[in-house]
Amino acid sequence: MSDNRNAMEHHGCIVCGRGYEMLVVYSPSGKFLDCTVMSPSGGHCVMGHDRPLVACDRHSQQEVDAALAAHYPGQETPEDREERA
Numbered sequence: 001m002s003d004n005r006n007a008m009e010h011h012g013c014i015v016c017g018r019g020y021e022m023l024v025v026y027s028p029s030g031k032f033l034d035c036t037v038m039s040p041s042g043g044h045c046v047m048g049h050d051r052p053l054v055a056c057d058r059h060s061q062q063e064v065d066a067a068l069a070a071h072y073p074g075q076e077t078p079e080d081r082e083e084r085a
């Protein structure tokens with residue numbers, strides 16, 4: 001498939017809310033596939049979820065996991081992705 005859609009989106013760090021401009025890739029059906037932080041530097045995508053998430057590089061994995069659990073309780077399992085797509 002080569003009909004994926006790219007979109008520029010603004011998302012905040014899931015831990016501290018710092019804003020990032022991100023290039024987000026969706027499938028033709030609108031399913032989130034991938035994302036890349038465009039600017040500013042110092043952030044990275046948090047993959048494994050069905051939505052574009054970003055976190056600053058300076059946050060530990062524990063901080064990111066805690067923020068995810070707080071924002072999306074019970075939605076971190078892969079089994080949930082298809083149902084909510």
Ligand SMILES: [Zn+2]
Nearest residue numbers: 013015016056
């Ligand atoms: Zn942050």
